[in-house]
Amino acid sequence: MIQVNNLKKSFGEGSKRITVLEDFNAHMEKGQITSIIGGSGSGKSTVLKHLIGAYRPDSGEIWIDGEEVTQLKGETINRVRKKFGIMFQSGALFNSLTVEDNVALPMREHTNLNESTIRIMVKMKLEMVGLRGAEHLKPAQLSGGMVKRIALARAIALDPKIVFYDEPSAGLDPISIGVIDKLIIDLSKKMGITSVVVTHEIPSAMRISDKIIMLFKGQIIAEGTPEQIRESDDPRVVQFIEGSPDGPIPFSKSLTDYGEELKGMSRV
Amino acid sequence: MIYLSHVSASMVRSFFGFIGRRGYEITGVFENFFKEISGLFYLTRSTMYCTFIEPFRGKPIKWPAVWTQMEEVGVKSTTIVFLVSFLIGVILAFQSAHQLSRLGALEFVGALVGVAILRELGPLMTALVMAGRVGAAFTAEMGTMKVSDEVLALEIMALNPVKFLITPRFIALLIMLPCLTIMADLMGILGGFLIGTTTLGIDPVTYINNSLDAMVVKDVVTGLVKSAVFAVIIVMVGSYMAFIIEGGAEMVGQNTRTAVVVSMILVIIADLVFTSLFFFVT
Numbered sequence: 001m002i003q004v005n006n007l008k009k010s011f012g013e014g015s016k017r018i019t020v021l022e023d024f025n026a027h028m029e030k031g032q033i034t035s036i037i038g039g040s041g042s043g044k045s046t047v048l049k050h051l052i053g054a055y056r057p058d059s060g061e062i063w064i065d066g067e068e069v070t071q072l073k074g075e076t077i078n079r080v081r082k083k084f085g086i087m088f089q090s091g092a093l094f095n096s097l098t099v100e101d102n103v104a105l106p107m108r109e110h111t112n113l114n115e116s117t118i119r120i121m122v123k124m125k126l127e128m129v130g131l132r133g134a135e136h137l138k139p140a141q142l143s144g145g146m147v148k149r150i151a152l153a154r155a156i157a158l159d160p161k162i163v164f165y166d167e168p169s170a171g172l173d174p175i176s177i178g179v180i181d182k183l184i185i186d187l188s189k190k191m192g193i194t195s196v197v198v199t200h201e202i203p204s205a206m207r208i209s210d211k212i213i214m215l216f217k218g219q220i221i222a223e224g225t226p227e228q229i230r231e232s233d234d235p236r237v238v239q240f241i242e243g244s245p246d247g248p249i250p251f252s253k254s255l256t257d258y259g260e261e262l263k264g265m266s267r268v
Numbered sequence: 269m270i271y272l273s274h275v276s277a278s279m280v281r282s283f284f285g286f287i288g289r290r291g292y293e294i295t296g297v298f299e300n301f302f303k304e305i306s307g308l309f310y311l312t313r314s315t316m317y318c319t320f321i322e323p324f325r326g327k328p329i330k331w332p333a334v335w336t337q338m339e340e341v342g343v344k345s346t347t348i349v350f351l352v353s354f355l356i357g358v359i360l361a362f363q364s365a366h367q368l369s370r371l372g373a374l375e376f377v378g379a380l381v382g383v384a385i386l387r388e389l390g391p392l393m394t395a396l397v398m399a400g401r402v403g404a405a406f407t408a409e410m411g412t413m414k415v416s417d418e419v420l421a422l423e424i425m426a427l428n429p430v431k432f433l434i435t436p437r438f439i440a441l442l443i444m445l446p447c448l449t450i451m452a453d454l455m456g457i458l459g460g461f462l463i464g465t466t467t468l469g470i471d472p473v474t475y476i477n478n479s480l481d482a483m484v485v486k487d488v489v490t491g492l493v494k495s496a497v498f499a500v501i502i503v504m505v506g507s508y509m510a511f512i513i514e515g516g517a518e519m520v521g522q523n524t525r526t527a528v529v530v531s532m533i534l535v536i537i538a539d540l541v542f543t544s545l546f547f548f549v550t
Contacts, residue, residue, distance in 0.1 A: 052424050078426035092421035095413075106425055 001030035001162065001194045002051065007060035009046060020046045022218045024060070028211075030161075033188050033195040035205040038215035039240065039249060044198045047215070048166055051196065052086055053077055065161065082110055084162035085155030089170050091147040093139040099126070099150050100135035106157040125153040129183060145176035152183060162194045163187065169201040177201065181208050202241055206230070214240065216249070308508045311430070315438055315504065318431040333436035341402050341437070342444030346451065348401065349394050353452035356389055357381055357459025365468050377468060378475040379482030381460030386487040387546075390453040392539050395498035398445060399531040403506040406437055407527040410510035411520040419511070434507045438500075445499040446492045453491065490546045497542070498535050505531040 007024040010017050021043045028034040036044045049055045050062060053069060062069050069080055093102050103122045107113060113121070126132045129149040139147060148168060155163050165184065169177040185208050187193045199205050205212055206226045214222040214229065214237055222229055222237045229237065239247035323329055364380050410433055413419055422429045457479070465472045509527035513519045 054420065054424065081424060081426040086421075086424055088417055088421060090417055092417040094418055094421075095416075105427075109425075109427055 001065060002026075002028040002196065003061075003063040004047075004051075005061045005063075007047070007050060007062070008058045009043075009050065009055065010058055020218050021050075021057070024215075024218070024220065026213055026220075026223075028194060028196055030194050031188065031192045032210040033184060033197060033208050034211045034213065035197045035199060035209040036213050036215060037198075037200055037202065037205050037240070039200065041217075042215040043218040044200075044215050045166065048164055048196070048198045052084070052164055053081060082158065083160055084164060085158065085160040086164045087148070087151045087155045087166065087168055089167040091139070091151040093147060093150060093154070095139050097138075098135065099131075099137050099139070099142070102139070102150060103154045103157055106154065110158060121157075122153075125157060126150075128156070128186075129153045130179070145172055145179065148172065148176070148180060149183070152180070156187065156191075156193075159191070160193070162196070165195065165197040165199070167199055167201075168197065169199060169204050177204055180204075184208055202243070304508075307512065308504060311434075311508050311511070312500070312504045314430045315434050315507070318428065319435045319438055322431065327431070329435060329439070330432075333432075334439050337436045337440035338444055340405075341398075341440045342447060345398060345401055345444075345448060348397055349448050349452050350455045352393055352397055353385070353390060353455040354459040356393055357385060357456035357461075358463050360384060360389070360456075361460040361463040361468065365464075374468065375470050375474050376478050376482075377464050377470060378457075378460060378479035381464075382457050382479040382483045383487055385456035385460070386453050386483055386491050388491075388539075388543070390456055391449050391491045391494040391498065392535070394449050394452045395445065395495060395502065395535045396532055398441070398448070398498075399502050399535060400528055402441065403502045403531045404524050404528050406503065406506035407510045407524040408520060410434075410507060411513045411523055412517075414510060414513050415516060415520060429511075434503065437507070438503045441499040441503050442496060445502075446495045449491060449495040450488075453488070490542070494539065494542050497538055501534045501538060502531045505534060 004024060004026045007021050008019070009021040010019045012018050024043070024047060026034070026036075026047075036047055038044045046055065050057055050070075051064070053072070057070055060070070064080060065083060067080060069077070072080060093099075094105070097105070100119070100122050103125055104118050107118045107121060111118075122135065123132055126134060129152050131146060131149050131153070134142070134146065134150070139150070142150065152168075168180050168184065172180065181204050184195055184197065188195050197205070197208070206229075209226055212222070212224065212226055212229050213220055216236055221234060222232050224232075230241065232238065236248045239249055319329070360381050361377050365374060365377055368374050368377055368380065410419075413433070419429045419433070422432055461472075461475060461479075464470045464475050506527045509523040509530070513523050
C-alpha cells in the first residue's frame with residue numbers, strides 16, 4: 001500500500017547541515033498497523049511529514065496506493081491527500097468551530113452530500129470514537145483525551161484507506177491511551193484501514209502493531225513484529241524497549257568534556 | 269618608517285575588511301527585504317485569485333464566514349472610529365480657526381475641515397485605527413492557528429488556507445473600511461460643525477453653505493478609493509505576518525507588533541502616492 005524507497009533528508013546549510021534521514025526504506029502493508037518508534041530527534045516525525053506531503057525529500061521515492069507522490073504539486077497532490085486522514089499530535093482541531101463542524105468539514109468541502117446526511121455521518125463517526133453527544137462543544141471545552149478522539153473522528157470523516165497517527169498517545173493517561181489503541185485496532189481490523197503510527201509509547205506500540213520499525217539518528221536499527229523486536233539483542237533496541245536512562249544512547253547530550261569546561265570557567 | 273607603513277597597512281586592511289563585512293550584511297538585509305516583499309506579493313496574488321476568480325471557476329465563497337468577519341471588523345469598530353473622527357473634526361476646527369481668523373476668513377473653517385476630512389483625514393485616520401485594531405487581531409488569530417498546526421491541518425486536508433482564512437477577512441475589510449470611512453467623514457464634519465457654531469461663533473447657515481461650496485464629489489470618491497487600497501494593505505500585511513510565524517507564542521507577539529507597524533507605514537506611503545496622484549491628475 002505504501003512503499004518508501006531510499007528516502008534522504010537533510011536540514012540546514014554548510015556547517016550546520018544535519019542529516020535527519022539516511023536511506024530510509026519501508027513497506028507498509030495494506031490493512032495493517034505499522035509503527036515507527038524511536039527517541040526524540042530520531043527522524044520519525046520527519047518520515048511522517050514526508051508521507052503526508054508536508055516535506056519534500058532530498059532524494060528517494062514514496063509510493064502511496066500505486067502513485068509516486070514526492071514530486072506532485074497543486075491539484076494532483078490535493079487528490080492524493082483526500083485518500084488519507086491524519087491525526088495530529090496536538091489534535092489541530094479548528095478552535096473557532098464546534099466539534100460537529102470540525103468533523104463535518106472534510107465532508108462539506110470534498111463531497112456533495114446534503115446537510116442532513118452529513119449530520120448523520122458525523123454522528124456515526126462520533127459514535128465510533130465514543131463521543132456521540134459532544135457535537136455542540138467547542139475544542140476549548142474538551143479534555144485532552146476527548147480532543148484526540150475528535151481528531152480521530154475527523155481523520156476518518158471521509159472513510160479513507162490510510163490513516164496516519166502522529167504520537168496519538170502523547171500526553172494521555174493510561175486509560176485514554178488504551179482507548180485510542182482500541183480505536184486504532186478496531187479501525188484497522190473492521191474497516192481495513194492501513195495505519196501508520198509514529199509513537200514512542202512502547203507498550204502501546206507493542207500492543208497494536210503488526211510491524212514495528214525503530215529509528216535511531218535517521219537510520220533503521222530494527223524492523224519486525226513486536227515479538228522479534230522484543231527478542232532483539234541490539235543494545236540500542238534493548239535500551240529503548242526497557243527505558244533504561246543510560247546505555248548506547250547516552251544520558252548526557254553534552255559535546256565537550258565536563259572537567260575542561262569547568263576549568264575554563266573557574267580560570268576567569 | 270617601516271614600522272609606520274606596517275601599522276598603516278594593517279589599518280587600511282582592517283578598514284576595508286570592515287567595509288566589506290558591512291556591505292555584505294547590508295546586501296543580506298536587502299535580500300531579506302526583497303524576499304519578504306515577494307512573499308507578500310505572492311500572497312496578495314493568491315488572495316486576489318481565491319477571492320475574485322475562483323468563484324467563477326466553481327469554488328464559491330463561504331458567505332457565513334464573511335458575515336462573521338464583517339461584524340467583527342465593521343460593526344464592532346464603529347465606536348472607536350466615530351470617536352476618533354469626531355474628535356479630529358473638533359481639533360481641526362480649533363487649530364484652523366486661529367490662522368483663518370487672522371486672514372479674516374473664520375467662516376471658512378467648515379470648508380477647510382470638510383475638505384481635509386473627506387480627502388485625507390477620514391480615510392487615513394480610520395485606516396490607522398483599523399490597522400491597530402483589526403490588523404493586530406488578524407495576525408494574532410491566524411498566527412495562533414499557524415502555531416497550533418491548524419493551518420497545516422487545512423493544507424493536509426486538501427483545503428486552501430488562503431481561501432479559508434484570508435478571503436473572508438479580505439472581503440469583509442474591503443467592504444467595511446469604505447463604509448466606516450464614510451461614517452468617519454460624517455462624524456468629522458459634524459465635529460467641526462459643532463465647534464464652529466458654538467465655541468467659534470460662526471453662523472450655522474454660513475458654515476454649512478461655505479462647507480458645501482468647497483466640498484466636491486471628487487473628494488468623497490478619492491477618499492473611498494484610498495480606503496479600499498488601505499484595506500488591502502491591512503489585510504495582506506496582517507495575513508502575511510501570521511503565515512510566516514514558526515515556533516511558538518513569542519513569534520506571534522513579535523509578528524503582531526511588526527504587522528501593525530508595517531501596515532501603518534505602508535498605509536501612509538500609499539496615502540502619499542495617492543495624494544500626489546490625485547493632486548496632479550484631478
